[in-house]
Amino acid sequence: MDQLEIFKALSNKTRLQILHWLKEPERYFPPQEHEDIHQVGVCVGQIQQKAGLNQSTISEYLSILQKAGLLKSTRIGQWTYYKRNEEAFLTLSQFITEEI
Template sequence: MDIVEISKVLSNQTRVNILKWLKEPEVNFPPHQDIDHFNDGVCVGYIQDKTGLSQSTISTYLNSMQNANLVIPTRHGKWTYYRRNEEVIKEYVDTLKGEL
């Protein structure tokens, strides 16, 4: 868990929003075609639609968030679903609470 790397992710409003949206996928996104739950998170396309940014930009964002271990990708057919990594998010906040 790298405080500086995670802070870089959080220093962009859209990326913060994505993390927040993924907290309640059923509230923030439409249902998926193939599956009727959000256990593995939300597909890239839905996230992109919500932000209005380009596909490649969102993919880059999600990649940086994955590198920081803030989200976990799962491939399901032709879609990649992203969900929050609650453990690391908690560890980050708790570390800030203690060390900062």
């Protein structure tokens, strides 16, 4: 766990929002056509629409969150689905109370 990389990933309003939305995907995103939203997460396009930023920006943001370990991705066909890596949040929370 690279804490600095994680905190940098969390230092952006849109990225924080994305993480929040992905905590309850069925609440924040329309029903998903092809895949189970809890199994694989939400595809880039849905997230982009909701965030209202450029496609390339969101793609990069998701990649930043994934590199920091906060998201996991699955490619299915032409779609890439992103979901939270809950373990990372627990680890981070522990780090903050114990190590930092």
